[in-house]
Amino acid sequence: xxxxxVPRKEDERLITGRGLYVEDVQLPGxxxxxxVRSPYARAEILRVKKEAALAVPGVVGVxxxxxxxxxxxRLPELNGSVTLTSPxxxxxxxxxxxxxxxxxxxxxxxxxxxxxxxxxAAADGAxxxxxxxxxxxxxARWEEAMKPGSPRVHEGFDNVVAHLKxxxxxxxxxxxxxxxxxxxxxxxxxxxxxxxxCRAVAAQFDAATHSLNIWSTGQFPFMMRNTxxxxxxxxxxxxxxxxxxxxxxxxLKGVLYxxxxxxxxxxxxxxxxxRWAETRNEHMISANHSGNQAHDVRIAAKRDGTxxxxxxxxxxxxxxxxxxxxxxxxxxxxHLTTHYKVPALRIEGWAVSTNTPPGSPYRGxxxxxxxxxxDRVLDAIARETSLDPLEVRKRNIVTPADMPYRNGQIYRDxxxxxxxxxxxxxxxxKAVERAxxxxxxxxxxxxxxxxxxxxxxxxxxxxxxxxxxCEGSRVKIDEQGRISVFVGVNSQGQSHETTLAQVAAHxxxxxxxxxxxxxxxxxxxxxxxxTGASRVAVNAGNAVMKAAGEVRNKVVRYAAQVLNCAxxxxxxxxxxxxxxxxxxxxxxxxxxxxxxxRDRRMIELGGPGFHATEFFYPRTVVWGSGVNIAVxxxxxxxxxxxxxxxxxxxxxxxxxxxxxVDGQISGGFAQGLGIALGEHAVFDEDAQVLSGSLMDYYxxxxxxxxxxxxxxxxxxxxxxxLGIKSVGESAPNAPGAALSAAIEDALERKIRITRLPxxxxxxxxxxxxx
Amino acid sequence: xxxxVSITVNGVERSAEVEPRMLLVHFLRExxxxxxxxxxxxxxxxxxxxxxxNEQAVKSCTVFAVQADGANVTTVEGLAGGDGLHPIQxxxxxxxxxxxxxxxxxxMMAASxxxxxxxxxxxxxxxxxxxxxxxxxxxxxxxxxxVQSAAEKIKARKQAQGAR
Numbered sequence: 001x002x003x004x005x006v007p008r009k010e011d012e013r014l015i016t017g018r019g020l021y022v023e024d025v026q027l028p029g030x031x032x033x034x035x036v037r038s039p040y041a042r043a044e045i046l047r048v049k050k051e052a053a054l055a056v057p058g059v060v061g062v063x064x065x066x067x068x069x070x071x072x073x074r075l076p077e078l079n080g081s082v083t084l085t086s087p088x089x090x091x092x093x094x095x096x097x098x099x100x101x102x103x104x105x106x107x108x109x110x111x112x113x114x115x116x117x118x119x120x121a122a123a124d125g126a127x128x129x130x131x132x133x134x135x136x137x138x139x140a141r142w143e144e145a146m147k148p149g150s151p152r153v154h155e156g157f158d159n160v161v162a163h164l165k166x167x168x169x170x171x172x173x174x175x176x177x178x179x180x181x182x183x184x185x186x187x188x189x190x191x192x193x194x195x196x197x198c199r200a201v202a203a204q205f206d207a208a209t210h211s212l213n214i215w216s217t218g219q220f221p222f223m224m225r226n227t228x229x230x231x232x233x234x235x236x237x238x239x240x241x242x243x244x245x246x247x248x249x250x251x252l253k254g255v256l257y258x259x260x261x262x263x264x265x266x267x268x269x270x271x272x273x274x275r276w277a278e279t280r281n282e283h284m285i286s287a288n289h290s291g292n293q294a295h296d297v298r299i300a301a302k303r304d305g306t307x308x309x310x311x312x313x314x315x316x317x318x319x320x321x322x323x324x325x326x327x328x329x330x331x332x333x334x335h336l337t338t339h340y341k342v343p344a345l346r347i348e349g350w351a352v353s354t355n356t357p358p359g360s361p362y363r364g365x366x367x368x369x370x371x372x373x374x375d376r377v378l379d380a381i382a383r384e385t386s387l388d389p390l391e392v393r394k395r396n397i398v399t400p401a402d403m404p405y406r407n408g409q410i411y412r413d414x415x416x417x418x419x420x421x422x423x424x425x426x427x428x429x430k431a432v433e434r435a436x437x438x439x440x441x442x443x444x445x446x447x448x449x450x451x452x453x454x455x456x457x458x459x460x461x462x463x464x465x466x467x468x469x470c471e472g473s474r475v476k477i478d479e480q481g482r483i484s485v486f487v488g489v490n491s492q493g494q495s496h497e498t499t500l501a502q503v504a505a506h507x508x509x510x511x512x513x514x515x516x517x518x519x520x521x522x523x524x525x526x527x528x529x530x531t532g533a534s535r536v537a538v539n540a541g542n543a544v545m546k547a548a549g550e551v552r553n554k555v556v557r558y559a560a561q562v563l564n565c566a567x568x569x570x571x572x573x574x575x576x577x578x579x580x581x582x583x584x585x586x587x588x589x590x591x592x593x594x595x596x597x598r599d600r601r602m603i604e605l606g607g608p609g610f611h612a613t614e615f616f617y618p619r620t621v622v623w624g625s626g627v628n629i630a631v632x633x634x635x636x637x638x639x640x641x642x643x644x645x646x647x648x649x650x651x652x653x654x655x656x657x658x659x660x661v662d663g664q665i666s667g668g669f670a671q672g673l674g675i676a677l678g679e680h681a682v683f684d685e686d687a688q689v690l691s692g693s694l695m696d697y698y699x700x701x702x703x704x705x706x707x708x709x710x711x712x713x714x715x716x717x718x719x720x721x722l723g724i725k726s727v728g729e730s731a732p733n734a735p736g737a738a739l740s741a742a743i744e745d746a747l748e749r750k751i752r753i754t755r756l757p758x759x760x761x762x763x764x765x766x767x768x769x770x
Numbered sequence: 771x772x773x774x775v776s777i778t779v780n781g782v783e784r785s786a787e788v789e790p791r792m793l794l795v796h797f798l799r800e801x802x803x804x805x806x807x808x809x810x811x812x813x814x815x816x817x818x819x820x821x822x823x824n825e826q827a828v829k830s831c832t833v834f835a836v837q838a839d840g841a842n843v844t845t846v847e848g849l850a851g852g853d854g855l856h857p858i859q860x861x862x863x864x865x866x867x868x869x870x871x872x873x874x875x876x877x878m879m880a881a882s883x884x885x886x887x888x889x890x891x892x893x894x895x896x897x898x899x900x901x902x903x904x905x906x907x908x909x910x911x912x913x914x915x916x917v918q919s920a921a922e923k924i925k926a927r928k929q930a931q932g933a934r
Contacts, residue, residue, distance in 0.1 A: 007863050014871030015859040017806015017846035021872065024805035119796070120789065196810040196818055196906050197872040247808070247872025248906050280811040493870030493907045659866045663908060667869060670909035694815035694904070702910045703897040 065100025108286025174309025197247020465726020481590020488528025668731025780848025
């Protein structure tokens with residue numbers, strides 16, 4: 001069962017329209033919310049005039065935070081998965097993030113909320129609220145925000161909200177020895193995850209139990225539960241957060257937003273169910289973005305292409321509120337050197353606020369920036385030395401002989417980074433063969449002679465996944481032999497109901513059909529640390545294995561007594577417990593569970609029935625990796641990039657379900673393609689959003705995504721019992737680097753690509769300038 | 771002011787008094803509680819709200835309910851036309867053509883029109899016909915496989931029916 005490409009359990013409800021996404025929640029007496037949002041990037045909110053809105057038919061109330069003390073709460077300063085254990089950060093000071101601020105700090109920030117009997121009436125009401133603002137000077141660009149005379153994003157706070165430093169080896173010595181020194185700036189754009197489901201929250205107060213039921217699109221249901229319980233002064237168990245069917249997350253939904261708290265607080269006070277669903281327009285304007293990032297790199301290398309050292313100054317825009325301290329920057333640094341040896345490294349980083357929406361990770365979370373930098377560095381050395389980019393990679397690659405290899409980094413969980421059992425040269429070799437790299441180099445010459453612009457590019461990534469601290473699972477067998485697997489994490493499409501069922505069925509010897517996985521509901525477990533950082537398969541998968549293993553132990557011990565045999569003679573297969581070698585002596589798992597319910601022999605086995613709760617604590621992260629090779633043709637007249645061949649060779653350890661792994665690679669690649677060629681959250685000088693709809697923000701369409709040629713290589717890990725690594729954030733990382741290199745190569749290096757995305761107009765204007 | 775509309779949805783005639791501005795997608799979701807049709811963008815780009823209206827695939831966020839008065843509308847809930855799954859639904863499941871599932875109902879409704887038009891679609895036809903439906907999870911490769919497989923399944927079903 002483990003490793004099999006079985007179709008998904010979650011699909012039946014989703015393909016028949018019976019899923020329950022938050023906006024599908026419909027309750028008797030439900031009211032609907034619509035937010036009034038600041039049109040200014042920075043403004044004093046002088047007065048909220050409610051009268052006209054209250055006169056709109058169907059409007060129940062208008063709230064601006066002055067009504068109840070809970071509406072004056074602030075959001076938790078740091079998000080669930082931050083870097084408190086990273087030694088890199090040396091300074092951090094963040095302003096309070098209020099549910100209803102006195103001063104708006106970005107366009108689209110919530111100023112008031114209208115509650116009405118229908119969604120249409122709520123929207124009418126929001127349009128009728130009159131707000132008096134006093135616009136204040138704002139800052140839209142991080143470069144401006146770092147200047148001494150810049151307007152402050154928040155009064156009393158420096159625009160640089162956090163700072164870090166890290167070094168490996170002796171950078172001064174590396175630059176002293178260097179035969180080549182190169183320096184340039186690389187820039188990567190701000191992005192939005194752009195899940196097709198926007199954000200939403202629904203809340204219902206249950207008077208009988210004095211508790212709140214909340215439906216959320218969030219990736220961190222326990223953080224949401226605990227925050228709301230804290231704000232309302234309720235025990236955690238009187239707040240239930242359900243986030244079962246979520247229409248894509250990719251990081252943007254992995255943070256608690258003001259609306260997530262405001263709606264439940266209003267449902268609590270008004271004693272009415274309330275639903276809010278963000279419009280796409282609101283999403284484009286006010287939902288978090290990933291933030292622009294710039295790297296000033298300085299390279300020390302030798303004439304033979306050997307990299308001696310790297311100096312990196314890292315500037316990261318974190319928007320108006322930074323709930324992730326320097327997580328993204330540290331991710332970039334932790335992943336920076338990918339497959340290559342960088343003996344000396346000196347890094348300094350700044351987290352810079354701007355009057356734009358708060359910063360959030362987007363799938364990859366700093367890794368795209370790392371890969372883009374490392375591969376651009378290697379390509380720059382190739383250009384300078386006239387070596388083939390492949391040769392430069394071969395000369396700097398970490399080899400199996402170097403394993404276990406420490407690159408001098410300390411991961412953000414505080415543990416030194418160590419690669420073991422990974423054959424980077426093999427990944428590169430396989431990608432080179434699969435892409436027919438040498439063949440394309442020959443064809444490139446021939447086709448160039450015919451005037452065609454063909455280019456080849458390489459991108460290499462590493463992906464740390466499975467970040468702790470832990471996840472738990474409760475597994476039980478009922479009297480019908482149905483197996484329930486409870487987990488503390490929720491899915492936004494990752495197929496947990498299938499892959500975790502495979503783990504449980506495999507471990508127990510049960511039929512896959514008998515297993516149901518339940519997640520995304522804080523009533524099911526006491527703890528859950530969120531779906532993000534490619535952590536679920538490793539953490540929850542191994543927790544399920546442990547819990548199912550413990551249940552199996554109980555079954556074996558009890559069955560040996562019932563079937564009158566030794567424990568080591570018990571065989572469990574297809575949900576039937578039998579004695580090895582005997583054909584008549586067997587009992588179904590469900591019958592055995594039923595029999596155990598009133599059996600005093602279960603005193604020794606933890607009480608009636610078969611159940612167990614276990615937690616898995618990873619020692620640290622596990623490292624997946626891969627190589628992308630792109631072959632492109634550029635149309636010099638239109639700037640269009642056609643992908644002729646795209647190869648991905650990757651390792652994610654043992655696959656739980658190859659269908660799901662392929663799906664993650666294919667979907668991640670499409671997102672990487674978007675990052676490479678067009679996606680961009682754009683703000684003007686006044687911090688007004690220019691990418692305000694799906695017409696303005698590019699998302700790859702079906703015709704844009706080329707065939708990809710994927711090869712799975714398995715380097716199992718001993719770091720967890722399942723031998724798995726993560727895959728969720730692997731495929732978006734390298735297309736930016738590989739395609740940039742290929743485009744530059746296609747144009748015979750007449751242009752230099754130092755910035756993502758590489759749009760058609762970028763190519764055309766660079767060609768004109770060259 | 772409200773208008774009476776009468777729309778046959780998934781074979782059943784449904785009447786209601788609606789505001790003239792009410793969008794068809796909101797009529798389906800909020801009045802009829804058919805929440806399988808999703809709203810992803812409200813500006814006709816994403817296609818999550820695609821339904822069939824008099825056989826034509828339309829984005830129901832860009833049609834007023836009053837415009838659908840007297841029409842025949844099919845949503846994902848009516849795609850199979852009874853118990854069991856439509857071949858398109860079967861194929862999406864078999865080929866892992868969905869991850870989060872949010873775009874899927876609209877994608878399948880658009881695919882149903884595509885396969886009516888082109889029972890043996892070329893790759894180019896699939897790409898052209900599904901250009902207005904955005905999927906953020908799958909990278910589309912498995913959606914293409916699912917549509918190709920659904921075409922085979924429909925053909926096989928028709929042949930089996932013809933033989934009977």
